[in-house]
Amino acid sequence: MSADRKTAAIIGGGVIGGGWAARFLLNGWDVCVFDPDAQAQRKITAVLENARYALPMLYNTALPDEGSLTYCETISGAVQNADWIQESAPERLALKRKVYQTTQEHCRADAIIASSTSGFKPSEIQGCATRPEQIIVAHPFNPVYLLPLVEIVATDENPPEMTDRATGIIESLGMFPLRVRAEIDAHIADRFLEAVWREALWLIKGEIATTEEIDNAIRYGFGLRWAQMGLFETYRIAGGEAGMRHFIDQFGPCLQWPWTKLMDVPELTDELVEMIASQSDAQSGAHTIRQLERMRDENLVGILLSLKTRDAAAGALLNTHEARITQPPDTSGAEPITTLNRNVPIDWTDYNGHMNESRYGQVFSDAADVVMALLGADAEYIKGDNSYFTVDIHIRFLQETRTGQRFSVHSRVLLGEGKKLRLYHKMLADDGSVIATGEQMLIHVSLKTRRACEPQPEILAKLESLAAAHATIPLPDHLKDT
Numbered sequence: 001m002s003a004d005r006k007t008a009a010i011i012g013g014g015v016i017g018g019g020w021a022a023r024f025l026l027n028g029w030d031v032c033v034f035d036p037d038a039q040a041q042r043k044i045t046a047v048l049e050n051a052r053y054a055l056p057m058l059y060n061t062a063l064p065d066e067g068s069l070t071y072c073e074t075i076s077g078a079v080q081n082a083d084w085i086q087e088s089a090p091e092r093l094a095l096k097r098k099v100y101q102t103t104q105e106h107c108r109a110d111a112i113i114a115s116s117t118s119g120f121k122p123s124e125i126q127g128c129a130t131r132p133e134q135i136i137v138a139h140p141f142n143p144v145y146l147l148p149l150v151e152i153v154a155t156d157e158n159p160p161e162m163t164d165r166a167t168g169i170i171e172s173l174g175m176f177p178l179r180v181r182a183e184i185d186a187h188i189a190d191r192f193l194e195a196v197w198r199e200a201l202w203l204i205k206g207e208i209a210t211t212e213e214i215d216n217a218i219r220y221g222f223g224l225r226w227a228q229m230g231l232f233e234t235y236r237i238a239g240g241e242a243g244m245r246h247f248i249d250q251f252g253p254c255l256q257w258p259w260t261k262l263m264d265v266p267e268l269t270d271e272l273v274e275m276i277a278s279q280s281d282a283q284s285g286a287h288t289i290r291q292l293e294r295m296r297d298e299n300l301v302g303i304l305l306s307l308k309t310r311d312a313a314a315g316a317l318l319n320t321h322e323a324r325i326t327q328p329p330d331t332s333g334a335e336p337i338t339t340l341n342r343n344v345p346i347d348w349t350d351y352n353g354h355m356n357e358s359r360y361g362q363v364f365s366d367a368a369d370v371v372m373a374l375l376g377a378d379a380e381y382i383k384g385d386n387s388y389f390t391v392d393i394h395i396r397f398l399q400e401t402r403t404g405q406r407f408s409v410h411s412r413v414l415l416g417e418g419k420k421l422r423l424y425h426k427m428l429a430d431d432g433s434v435i436a437t438g439e440q441m442l443i444h445v446s447l448k449t450r451r452a453c454e455p456q457p458e459i460l461a462k463l464e465s466l467a468a469a470h471a472t473i474p475l476p477d478h479l480k481d482t
């Protein structure tokens with residue numbers, strides 16, 4: 001384990017613990033897992049495979065180097081060096097309390113112990129603990145490696161400094177800590193989810209709708225709205241020009257009619273359970289859970305990437321995290337510059353099952369943007385009506401690459417003189433083999449006249465110095481006569 005790496009202990013490695021393990025590992029933490037189930041390792045391996053495929057696709061930069069994963073046979077072994085301990089054991093209070101007692105006998109007093117509990121209040125899980133001040137609720141959402149929300153719930157026992165530290169750590173994992181103001185059963189989000197679920201059970205029991213029809217009502221309609229604006233912003237717009245006040249005026253009285261049966265819970269008789277389970281089998285039984293997870297993850301990645309392009313909602317969070325983890329390119333020596341280091345996202349794949357040829361143009365264009373920024377021809381410079389246009393590009397496609405695969409681009413200046421900037425990019429797979437090369441000619445232009453012109457002197461000076469440094473790098477054979 002490297003000295004500056006943090007360690008997370010995952011107590012309970014099921015659906016949620018596995019997701020937490022992946023979130024920590026892919027953000028560079030070392031992870032120690034304790035789970036008494038002999039199948040836990042196999043299950044976590046499957047979750048990790050999903051996470052390694054999906055999470056890196058959200059970023060235009062590589063995630064930190066993955067941490068190490070260790071399976072421990074005891075809670076004491078898992079927690080002894082941990083900075084963060086995430087308890088994701090079954091939702092049973094007595095069992096969780098026992099876990100905390102054992103954990104606190106062996107963990108550091110400054111470690112944060114966080115519970116994934118969906119419903120227990122932090123004061124309930126702190127009860128019986130030796131050091132209640134060390135325990136908070138950090139309630140995540142499935143899949144933990146993709147969904148950013150974590151509800152942070154503390155009590156007066158928790159020093160504010162500790163809760164702030166916990167919040168900072170959650171942010172550093174690319175997640176969104178939602179500080180719940182006061183403890184309450186099931187926090188904030190699960191109260192909605194339970195209300196929706198309860199109503200859906202009534203609709204099935206009354207044979208008004210099947211599981212599939214209920215899912216259609218969500219995914220073709222309000223589910224799409226919720227992902228980007230939530231409830232209140234959506235309803236504000238639904239009130240028309242008069243906004244929220246008109247919305248409440250019009251629909252407020254419906255709450256009294258009532259449209260829902262939310263106060264009651266249908267009894268989960270064997271008959272109702274069988275009805276739901278067989279409808280669910282008919283709806284989705286053709287797919288394994290792993291296949292459904294992959295479909296879910298690919299759809300989530302698509303939605304998140306779209307929000308990221310618009311810098312909205314969870315997409316804005318991704319942009320912030322990306323800026324935090326992006327390593328500045330190293331231009332210190334006479335070496336090509338690593339201009340890109342990322343994974344092939346899902347939407348770059350075509351009907352041949354590999355990265356479509358149009359995306360190579362995007363890769364080299366993105367790499368050229370990094371070189372431009374290094375020269376000082378960045379967004380600010382472009383605002384001053386100066387920029388570069390590509391006038392020629394020659395791409396050699398040397399091998400296939402597919403969704404999820406990591407690649408880097410090494411770029412060098414072949415010519416940097418006056419208006420001319422000629423670049424050579426090499427797109428490399430993780431094993432160092434060349435996927436593609438691109439020779440790109442750019443011309444400096446005035447965005448006012450749309451004609452070629454000399455760059456500003458400070459840009460030219462940097463360009464000439466980079467060109468001189470790169471001139472010492474031997475040319476690849478196919479460029480020797482050009």
Ligand SMILES: NC(=O)C1=CN([C@@H]2O[C@H](COP(=O)(O)OP(=O)(O)OC[C@H]3O[C@@H](n4cnc5c(N)ncnc54)[C@H](O)[C@@H]3O)[C@@H](O)[C@H]2O)C=CC1
Pocket residue numbers: 011012013014015016017034035036037040087088089090091092095099116117118119139140141142
């Ligand atoms: N499944 C979900 O959608 C969500 C669940 N949660 C919460 O996360 C926690 C875990 O839930 P899931 O992962 O869904 O359950 P799960 O059943 O998938 O996993 C629980 C794991 O805990 C292990 N375990 C059993 N006894 C243990 C012990 N004494 N010490 C350590 N591990 C033990 C089990 O072997 C199992 O692998 C619960 O508190 C739940 O409310 C939170 C968010 C979402």
Ligand SMILES: C[N+](C)(C)CC(=O)CC(=O)[O-]
Pocket residue numbers: 117118140141142190193
């Ligand atoms: C069903 N559940 C209460 C365990 C759900 C959660 O706690 C959060 C989620 O992922 O939906």
